[in-house]
Amino acid sequence: MITPDLNQKSANIADPVLKVSNLAVSFGRGRYLAVRGLDFDLNQGEVVGLVGESGSGKSMTAFSLMGLLPFGAALDSGSVIFQGRELTTLPPKERRSVCGLHMGMVFQEPLTALNPVLTIGDQVSEIFRYRMGYSKAQAQKMAIELLGQAGLPNPASTLKNYPHRFSGGMRQRVVIAMALALSPQLVIADEPTTALDPTIAAQVVLILKTMSEQRQTAVLFITHNLRLLTGLTSRVLVMYAGLIVEETKGDFSDPLHPYTRGLMNALPPLPSSGQSKRLAPIAGHPLSPDERLNGCPFEPRCPERLGVCATVCPPLTEKSGYGRVRCHLYYHA
């Protein structure tokens, strides 16, 4: 049911919904570098993956796009242009209203996004009442319709329940429904299925995909499960130590960067492939956020490093037919 949709990319390439340049986030007055400079675009209705190991800066990227950086974190540089508007310089109040109306977010742990003492119905219809000024009855009707779209059985009676009565998968569907309630231009989903089991995760991904397609909403899908993205996204951004090291195809069919290729070799093969090869782990550890970059962030672990890699960080360069890659192996060639 989940089929790759590569044509999506052609829609409105001229004016992306979101254009991020040189985005950098740090903690402790620049001591810990969580995000070290990101550049990427999202087009209307496009689903793009953002993958990376724990600590690579995925969540901080998401929070900084939404203007929700946690205490202690600061935006060091960068611009976030959303529908032609620069967000980083907007006054906080204005930014909140732009984000509230046109952007949605789905967090990793759905319970934190739901208020335990309010019924699901109150929380969902609240969006329509306060953001759109609907009457109580109207908002209730919209909420029922929305939860129905999110695949919840008997939405009318579901509305009366409290979040703790729901399973993780149901809660996450409610959160997705809430994020998409106002048909936003962009939804950021931060590990929406990490806490879920395989069959439930598949349901949730499908709901997110169909609901965003109906609304032509662009989705930035953050995950560390590379396999989840197959058939869901047209392209994937691979993050390592706060940088994008590669932008590749959604199914990882032609990875170029040594890190991306290493990840593919470290992954247990799919049962259907019939292979049972020995896995090849990547030696060493990722760069920690308090280390400065001298050369390529992956250089200490890279099996293919060149002399120049230790001293010069390669730029993220376009590679026609593939995407973008940040590696000296392809820069000089």
Place this chain on the structure above:
Amino acid sequence: MLNLENVSKSFKPPSSFGRELLSLISRKEIGGSVHAVRGLSLRVKPGQILGLVGESGSGKSTLGRIMCGLYRPNTGKVVFEGRDLDSLNKKERQRLSLKIQFMFQDPASSLNPRIRCGAALSEGLVIHGLGNRLERREKVCHLMEEVGLSPKLIDRYPHQFSGGQRQRLSLARALSLDPSLLIADEPASAIDVSIQAQIINLLLDLKAKRGLTMVLISHDLPLVCLMADQIAVMYGGLLMEVFPRSLLGQVDHHPYVKALWASADFASSQKITLEGEPPDPLNPPPGCPFHPRCLEAVDICASLCPPMLPLGSDHFCACHLRK
């Protein structure tokens, strides 16, 4: 090696205060007990890896704890090397606890942050009075090398290790008493792909070198398929199917197993998306626990729980339509 005979385990409801609070919030009576494992039989063969898979809450960890005697089952027997765990006296139990080791789901919470690596690894040896100081230290260094940690790190605290290293520490600790059976609960789920491959390779080497028998609990299907010789699939506290790895995809699997495999195989063209939710362990559905979500269910599935029947050698399935 290890035989489970019709074991079940249920947990009492939460404390009365918590229960009252919950009932108050939800305006519903909350009571009854959680049926985590509902009567199942399973056999672990020596020198093999048994992969135990199933959805979250299906009872995998509970079953793992029953296997190593951390939980006493409400009904049924656990027979290890021919002896019923329940019939043992305290001393015999203690001796047995050397032989079966449990590696916990979350390495961070199972290591005491204030105890140095060396002390943590020799803890078991001290408790069971094995060796003198020097011998223990030598043994610990050897263990660290075996799991790929430099013995130089022996005086470090857990927080000074990376996630993958901490996972190896907890493996080394489980191995310190030379167990013959290792029960590993999600050994690689808390660490990144680039590093989890190290742990997987390590476990496979241990099986080859020491002939270690293992129960691998995981919901990562590609991982289980890579490692296990025998695969047992749980759902709602019951076993749905048990089969040798070599039969995967070669037989007409249980409907749940089919769906589970389809959902793991994201590249597969034939997606089966299951509707509905896993059963509520507080009141499991009558009949087959999977029937509310099953695409093939017939009338009888809603009323009668299918027994586990042999379909071939080492292949068992609990489904009215697979006989």
